[in-house]
Structure formats: C-alpha cells, structure tokens
Amino acid sequence: MLTQKIVTTLATAVVSAVLSTSAIAETTVLRAAVLKFGTVNWELNTIQHHGLDDQNGFELDVQGMAGGSAAKVAFQGGEADVIVSDWLWVARQRAAGHDYVFIPYSKAVGGVMVAADSDAQSLTDLKGAKIGIAGGPLDKSWLILQAYAAKNHGMDLASETEQVFGAPPLIFKSALSGDVSAAINFWHFMAKMDASGMRKLIDIADAARDLGLDPETPLLGYVVKGEMLKDNPDLVNGLATASRMAKDMLASDDAEWDRLRPKMNAKSDAQFTALKAGFRAGIPAPGPVDENAADRMLELMVELGGEKLLGTATSLPEGTFLQNGS
Structure with missing residues (x-):
C-alpha cells in the first residue's frame, strides 16, 4: 500500500508539473515597441510590476525604441506586436488597406x-x-x-x-x-x-x-494588427484589460507614483506633481470610443492636413477602434 501511495503521489506530481509547464508554454509573449523614455512606459511598468500581464494571459516584453518611426518599422516588419500611435495614423493605414486596430491609451494633448x-x-x-x-x-x-x-x-x-x-x-x-x-x-x-x-x-x-470636437476622444493608443485580433482575441482584449487595470491604479494610488518616480525624469517635486496630474487628466473614460466624434475630428484633419496627413482617408474607416472587446 505504501509503495502504491508513493507511486500515486509521484504520478500526481509529474502530471502537475506537465500541466504547469504546458501553461507556461502557452503564455504568449506580447512585444511592445515604444519610445524608450515615453510616458507610456509608466503604464507598461505598472503592468509588469504588478503582474497584470500574467493575470490577463500574456507576458509583456517592452522594447525601447529611439523614435516613433523606428517603432512603426518594427511593427510593420513583424518585429513587434504592438506600438503606440494616434488613431488618425491608424485610420490612414486602414484606408490604405492595412488592417490595424486602435486600443485607447490617452486623451492628453498639449x-x-x-x-x-x-x-x-x-x-x-x-x-x-x-x-x-x-x-x-x-x-x-x-x-x-x-x-x-x-x-x-x-x-x-x-x-x-x-x-x-x-x-x-x-x-x-x-x-x-x-x-x-x-x-x-x-x-x-x-x-x-x-x-x-x-x-x-x-x-x-x-x-x-x-471647433466642435470632443476633447474626450482619446488620441493616443496601442496599435495591433487585425490579424492578431482575429486569431487571438483573448490576447488583444487581455492587453486592453491590463491597460485599464494599470490606469485605475495610477488614477488613485499615490504610492504607485512614488515607486515610478525614478523612471519619470522629474527634475523637481513640482515637475513630478505636474507629470502625475497630467497623466491622470489624460486617462480616457472606460467604454467604447464615440465614433461620430472621431469622424468629426478626422474630417477636420482632412480639411486642414489633406492627403499629406491622412492619405486616402476621408472618413473614419470601419474597425478603427477596438470596441467592447470586439
């Protein structure tokens, strides 16, 4: 009986180890190419530090880039899975036939x-x-x-x-x-x-x-490829959920900002306080983006910037925003 119990225990341990290894193997690494010193790093660091990526089924790998153009090259070339850009760029790309999707990150403007x-x-x-x-x-x-x-x-x-x-x-x-x-x-x-x-x-x-625009329309966001949304919607929605969890934390937890302060390049207490307040003011409300408001903004940008800014986009392309986990 003792031998049988030992065998059973060992078998259970082996099965558990196999299942654990399998779960780790199935965890998808999400490569984010972002400006090395961009403010988005504060949110991404919060996600990693508190394991919000793991809680939502992925492992976040942050790749610091020298500039926005380099990030876009990495994304378009398949070297990165997600970047940060404005949705007007996403609209331009969709109008040109590139299936990119925007996940709101910030409504902050200068x-x-x-x-x-x-x-x-x-x-x-x-x-x-x-x-x-x-x-x-x-x-x-x-x-x-x-x-x-x-x-x-x-x-x-x-x-x-x-x-x-x-x-x-x-x-x-x-x-x-x-x-x-x-x-x-x-x-x-x-x-x-x-x-x-x-x-x-x-x-x-x-x-x-x-000018009749809605300042609540988030301008900056995470950009992923529509192929990823189609093939692995849980991954994309996991990123959106982790982002919201981090925002909720940063919106109310001063201690979290104290932890982040060494990464913020704040030269004084006044700068630190202003940066914290500015980030919080830029957190978009949860829920779907008002596509009618976004379309009004795009039409104005077409009027002002023309094809140099928006290419062939003249109205908001369908599917630009990730809406309600879709």
Whole structure:
C-alpha cells in the first residue's frame, strides 16, 4: 500500500508539473515597441510590476525604441506586436488597406505655453512672434490652433508668425531659454514648462472643443494588427484589460507614483506633481470610443492636413477602434 501511495503521489506530481509547464508554454509573449523614455512606459511598468500581464494571459516584453518611426518599422516588419500611435495614423493605414486596430491609451494633448511675464493674452498677441512647435507642419495640435485662430480671430496663424519645428526636448529648452516667444509641445513637456513657471496661453483641448470636437476622444493608443485580433482575441482584449487595470491604479494610488518616480525624469517635486496630474487628466473614460466624434475630428484633419496627413482617408474607416472587446 505504501509503495502504491508513493507511486500515486509521484504520478500526481509529474502530471502537475506537465500541466504547469504546458501553461507556461502557452503564455504568449506580447512585444511592445515604444519610445524608450515615453510616458507610456509608466503604464507598461505598472503592468509588469504588478503582474497584470500574467493575470490577463500574456507576458509583456517592452522594447525601447529611439523614435516613433523606428517603432512603426518594427511593427510593420513583424518585429513587434504592438506600438503606440494616434488613431488618425491608424485610420490612414486602414484606408490604405492595412488592417490595424486602435486600443485607447490617452486623451492628453498639449497647449501653447508662454513665459510667465509674457504680454501675450491670446493668439492674436503672437503676431510676428517666433513659435516653437514639437513635430512638423502637420502636427495635429498646430493644425487645430490654426483653425481656431482663423475662426475666432480671423488670423492666419501660419503666415502671421514664424515657426520653428523640432523635437519636443528641443522646443522645451528653447521655450525656457526664451529663444521662442511661445511653444506648442506634448502634454508632459507642457507639464514641465508649467512647473518651471511658464503659463498656458491656450489648451489644445479648449481649442478643439470650440471647433466642435470632443476633447474626450482619446488620441493616443496601442496599435495591433487585425490579424492578431482575429486569431487571438483573448490576447488583444487581455492587453486592453491590463491597460485599464494599470490606469485605475495610477488614477488613485499615490504610492504607485512614488515607486515610478525614478523612471519619470522629474527634475523637481513640482515637475513630478505636474507629470502625475497630467497623466491622470489624460486617462480616457472606460467604454467604447464615440465614433461620430472621431469622424468629426478626422474630417477636420482632412480639411486642414489633406492627403499629406491622412492619405486616402476621408472618413473614419470601419474597425478603427477596438470596441467592447470586439
């Protein structure tokens, strides 16, 4: 009997080990190619640190990239499974025949910042001034501001100001040094500018709202291929769930931010506080994206940026957003 019990115990242990090994083998690795120092890393780190990927059936592998273009090349070439981009790029790709799908990540947008002692009180006060713009002439925030200036002030912002285009860190430094009179930058650099004593002349969200757009529409998100959604919907929905779990944690848990602080490149308590507040303000509401609102935004971007920005897309392509786990 004793021998039989030992044999049974050993057999049970072997079966358990096999099942455990099988479960590990079945865990899918999800390769995320993102900017090495991008703010999305705060959320991805939260997912990994708390095992939210494992809880949702995948293993997250974060690959730091030097730039957005490199991430897109890795994604399109099959070297990465997910990247972060804006949904307007996804819409352009879908219109061109590429089956990409957008999972909302952030609704945060930037604004126009000026020095605390600047005389500027509105965009009209920037006539003849030099404006630093993160990105290029087709930057979405810049396009929205041009439309806003034309509608509210009858002002041709592009021709009545001088523009300096550059990478976000360069525009940040140029703004602080006074090399430019105003700066349009991404939200996290805007938060740092605010913490450094600059003030906001106008928020892109307010300009968008004035133009009839919905600032609650998330602009940035995770991008996956439709093939993955079709073949492994649990994986894609697992990513969306893990993202939401991390957001819920970051929205309310100050201790989690204290843990992340060394990774945030915050030079002061003021910057840390501003970055935390900015990230939280950018968390989109749960639930499906309002596709009618998104379509209005796309139509305006087509009007302002044309084919250079959106290619052949003239309206929101069906299937752009992951909706209700679909």
